[in-house]
Ligand SMILES: Nc1ncnc2c1ncn2[C@@H]1O[C@H](COP(=O)(O)OP(=O)(O)O)[C@@H](O)[C@H]1O
């Protein structure tokens with residue numbers, strides 16, 4: 001729904017105007033952690049769009065579609081049924097009715113997701129889904145990804161672009177990998193290189209690349225603790241709400 005019709009609809013019931021927040025940025029900058037915490041604090045819905053691209057990628061791999069063959073991927077793009085649960089306390093994702101939260105985080109999916117998400121037919125389908133979810137969020141929503149402020153929700157009320165140094169991002173991802181691997185050592189140089197390679201693919205694709213929207217507020221999280229980033233985003237949203 002456009003901002004004005006959303007406003008009119010909710011003013012008629014004296015309900016607060018739903019707020020749409022777009023959070024974009026490269027991998028490991030804190031998009032998911034920040035967006036979830038902000039949504040919990042403000043009573044908003046939450047959508048992890050990366051999980052949707054991972055879900056469609058998982059489906060392609062599972063069904064033997066060659067992820068390097070863009071036309072094969074495009075031909076299958078409408079087949080999986082992807083459903084996102086938007087409660088920030090317990091976000092969910094299913095593919096054809098099966099819980100996909102675990103399988104979408106495998107290295108195989110991570111290695112293939114940039115190729116699948118570069119296919120225009122995949123982006124068109126997922127973008128439509130994302131817009132429908134955002135329009136249906138009763139109090140508003142925090143949507144995080146790569147192209148939310150530029151393409152999916154260009155009229156979002158608040159746009160944030162998170163950044164952090166490659167070293168900080170690799171250290172954060174390394175911490176996650178170490179925890180997942182039962183405390184085993186992680187090669188931080190290799191983690192950093194893999195992040196930079198994915199950034200380059202996501203920023204270099206033709207269709208809605210990873211890019212800061214001109215009207216987004218950039219927040220460098222390198223030296224900030226997560227709760228400082230959350231506070232900063234909450235303040236920006238509250239300022240916007242007070243301004244009208
Ligand atoms: N400001 C921060 N300082 C330190 N660690 C952070 C910060 N923000 C997020 N993290 C941690 O970094 C990791 C990646 O964060 P995540 O939110 O998944 O990033 P993204 O969604 O951008 O890939 C998580 O383990 C998270 O707890």
Ligand SMILES: Nc1ccn([C@H]2C[C@H](O)[C@@H](COP(=O)(O)OP(=O)(O)O)O2)c(=O)n1
Nearest residue numbers: 027028049050051053113117145146147202
């Ligand atoms: N809005 C989006 C969100 C994610 N993608 C693609 C590009 C990303 O490398 C993958 C995975 O996204 P995800 O947010 O899960 O990535 P992280 O591993 O958390 O950094 O999906 C996208 O193309 N557009």
